[in-house]
Amino acid sequence: MIERPITQANAVRRTDRKPFAATVQFRAGNRRADVRVSDISALGARIAGVFLVREGDHFFLKIGHLGPIEARVIWVNDFDFGCEFLQPLSEVVYDALTNERI
Template sequence: MRAPVSLDAKIGRGGLDRALCKVVDVSLHGARIHTYSVVKANSMIWLALPRIGHVAARVVWSDDFEAGLEFQTSLTPEAFEILTA
């Protein structure tokens, strides 16, 4: 189940936050983001989510300044609830 959200987040690699993004929907297994810089499909990133922290994710698809992510480890139902509250 995907839930629409509007969350300011950061994208990074190697634990360093590098670029701002906006999470526009989220599920237990992934998210769709709007980015201000291009991210490459099949790359691994860290997504810094508000109140949750860093989550490792694979970029499944990327189209200009939008991307779909698959979390390496699914969110807990509690973390999902925090993000969608």
């Protein structure tokens, strides 16, 4: 059976994402960069502006005053990629983020 790669177009979402425009810190090992989050859910986010990542890569995001959030890459499309948080954001944290209270 031929597996097709997961892309933005065929990724199955378990929850809707909300628009979210913020520059956050990305860290994978000793690689660090400021990246742009364009949408977010309690389970993951869409990120742009990072150098080479591959499906399955693990990394950390620092959003606002939150501690590091561990995530893994689910799909990659040029300079955008989708990630899944290893621990979903709590409802309180997610609401605060999407209502700009963090």
